[in-house]
Amino acid sequence: MSSMRDIKQRIENVRSVEQIIKAMDMVASTKLVKIRAQLEGVRPIYRELKRVAEEVGSQEGAKFHPFYKEREVKNSLYIVLTSDRGLAGSYNANITAKALEHINQGKNEKIVAVGSKGYEYFKRKGKNIVQTIIDLPDAQVYYGTESLAKWLVDYYMTGEADEVFIAYTHFMSVLNYVPVVVRLLPVIIKETDKENEIKYEPNQDTFIDHMIPLYLHMKLFRAFSESHTSEQAARMVNMDAAGKNASEIIEKLTHLYNRKRQTAITQELSEIVGSVNILNKGGLHDN
Numbered sequence: 001m002s003s004m005r006d007i008k009q010r011i012e013n014v015r016s017v018e019q020i021i022k023a024m025d026m027v028a029s030t031k032l033v034k035i036r037a038q039l040e041g042v043r044p045i046y047r048e049l050k051r052v053a054e055e056v057g058s059q060e061g062a063k064f065h066p067f068y069k070e071r072e073v074k075n076s077l078y079i080v081l082t083s084d085r086g087l088a089g090s091y092n093a094n095i096t097a098k099a100l101e102h103i104n105q106g107k108n109e110k111i112v113a114v115g116s117k118g119y120e121y122f123k124r125k126g127k128n129i130v131q132t133i134i135d136l137p138d139a140q141v142y143y144g145t146e147s148l149a150k151w152l153v154d155y156y157m158t159g160e161a162d163e164v165f166i167a168y169t170h171f172m173s174v175l176n177y178v179p180v181v182v183r184l185l186p187v188i189i190k191e192t193d194k195e196n197e198i199k200y201e202p203n204q205d206t207f208i209d210h211m212i213p214l215y216l217h218m219k220l221f222r223a224f225s226e227s228h229t230s231e232q233a234a235r236m237v238n239m240d241a242a243g244k245n246a247s248e249i250i251e252k253l254t255h256l257y258n259r260k261r262q263t264a265i266t267q268e269l270s271e272i273v274g275s276v277n278i279l280n281k282g283g284l285h286d287n
Helices: 004-057 091-103 116-124 138-157 204-286
Strands: 076-081 109-114 129-133 163-173 175-184
Touching: 004 109, 004 116, 004 138, 004 175, 076 091, 076 116, 076 204, 091 116, 091 163, 091 175, 091 204, 109 116, 116 129, 116 138, 129 138, 129 175, 138 204
Parallel strands: 076 109, 076 163, 109 129
Antiparallel strands: 163 175
């Protein structure tokens, strides 16, 4: 059995870990507030651009534009958003499993791995990773997604991919975030009332050429924000649970230490009493 010294050392070790967990919990909470505000700011912009993209797609002739036209699928590109660090519960496992399930249904898949966890996962699976984005600073997410959107447009327009999907985690609440896979290109055409024909300046194709890259940028930025918010929420919940477990372990070890200490004291008292009795008996015998 463990000695009292060992138990005391274990208590100190768990207390040190508990302090680290609390610090990480506070960092995750602070980041969650900041990134959630960013997400709430980008969602309305994305929704409006999505409405415009669908509106344009419903117009006569738009379905023949490269951004809307359906192709024979030979190569599928997947952008998978994961985290660079762990300690976020099942966050990374859920999104990689969701992405892999969808990827296995595609043809000649190519992967853009965003986050070291996704890169390591798909590398182990032997998947074709064409680009990796790791350790993108929070302050550079907007510009990083803009660069990715430009690269994506070039990659798609040159025929390197016939369809593009993005796998990310949609944030719903601190305790609820869902992994999803949605198509980016070709843009899905939503059937609407075609009686109201809209005129575009200078023409429809030029409008689409300028509007869709912006739409893709905002869609990527929003997906990054959704995933990052979900990641911090998952990490905060995970750290909170770890902190409670650490407190329970400390409590159990403290009870064990106190029982051992009480047993040691009782044994010591018994030995003292026994020694006194022996002395007393010896003194009576001498008399």
